Amino acid sequence: MTTARRTTWGAYRRITDALRQRITDGTYTPGTRIPAEAALCAEFDVTRNTVRRALSVLQDEDLVKIRPGVGRFVHDPTTDPTAQALPRYLSIAADLRQQIITGHLAPGDMLPSEAQLKKRYGVARYTARRAFRSLEEADLITCVHGKGRYVRQDVPR
Template sequence: MTRRTAWGTYARITDALRQRITDGTYAPGTRLPSEAALCAEYGVARNTVRRALSALQDEGLIAVRTGVGRFAQDGATQPRTHSEDIAANLRHQIETGHFQPGDAIPSEAQLSRRYGVSRATSRTALIALEAAGLATCVHGKGRYVRQDVPR
């Protein structure tokens, strides 16, 4: 029998773990629970947990030490790429209500001009927003803030 997980469950797990990291439940340097423990806590398959952890790693909130585990990072002290800075800025604007659900997010070209970066860098930032479940892409139209973004 295959296990079915509701669509977007990984995003809710990502949000919950992100909250634990930012509120200090998992202080910088603290080892996160194992994949098996997180699977048991959330009642999901290992791939769902891995997807959530991967998103946090992409955001620079956790670091992986092969054979040892995953550890919380202090996102403020980690060097970030331009695309991570852009994604963080856009995330902040979405979370504070500057961009409302359904609003268009600036295009790759607009972000490139605004931040003085290449379109590839802008595209990477926008893809990170999609991976975090904050944006959706409508091919040929642009990217928009998702309607179901948790506030």
């Protein structure tokens, strides 16, 4: 009798973060093929659905593109004539993520409000909210209702 492998909640986030880091640090350069799902399953010791969910997040962030029948590749905007700049909420989230990673925003620090981001970046409140949601999904910040958003205490450095 075989037992199904159990995957911890949020494992896809760990995989997403690891692959995103490999893309941003140049381990996987633009145009490079991402390892196959089976290889990623073995590397991270997770199920295929978990790997697919992580890859889906990277596709939503426009970091990875699918070439049907070939595989997944790091998106190269210089060779993609349909490529556009990142959506504003993702560029705001990337800016805040960089501030968290570099320590400019330390664990426990309060983040600017939606209204402050709206003013700073010249965007709609909804765009600022989506940026925060992106960071919450990445487990970098937490929301305390009625108080504000804060950098999580357990953010890896």
